[in-house]
Amino acid sequence: MQYDIISDANLVSNYIKGDESALEILIHKHKQKIYSFIYSKVYDKDVAEDIFQDTFIKVIRTLKRGAYNEEGKFLPWVMRISHNLVIDFFRKNKRMPKFDNAGEFSIFSVLSDTSLNAERSIIKEQVETDVRRLVDELPEDQKEVLLMRIYNDMSFKEISDRTGVSINTALGRMRYALINLRKIIEKHNIVLTN
Secondary structure: OHHHHOOHHHHHHHHHOOOHHHHHHHHHHHHHHHHHHHHHHHOOHHHHHHHHHHHHHHHHHHHHHOOOOOOOOHHHHHHHHHHHHHHHHHHHOOOOOOEOOOOOEHHHHHHOOOOOOHHHHHHHHHHHHHHHHHHHOOOHHHHHHHHHHHHOOOOHHHHHHHHOOOHHHHHHHHHHHHHHHHHHHHHHOOOOOO
């Protein structure tokens, strides 16, 4: 699209001056990245679509109020809005961001995003540090299984062989580790998203 050469700052400026099509271009330009980020947290197309719409409603309101001052930082600003709306969604529904099939926090798949800038790298390190601190609060047997599974990417068979317990016991410890992590997170009212 020829509009890709127009900077976000110019598009924002044009929209504020009354050019409605500038907003359409901005949405089109960033939809994939923003929607993918939201979906990676909620794993539900309808919810992701709603949060995406709400994100741009907030963007429009902020721009129309003349309250936008993130010069040249349009995408990170919009990502922050969508991130906050995702957190609001989980608070309202009193549930944690989903674990993926392997039992790992969805945060780990988000952290593997290759387009990390310096700011996001710092946040990534902080979140990883926070997660490790929370893991340290777990009982030793649960912590051991969780670390082997998530950080060493070991199968439950390998964990069973290494620890000398049955696969079912290893699975049970992993399950309790995740339940206890949720309790610790809720107790401290921590939000694990970057």
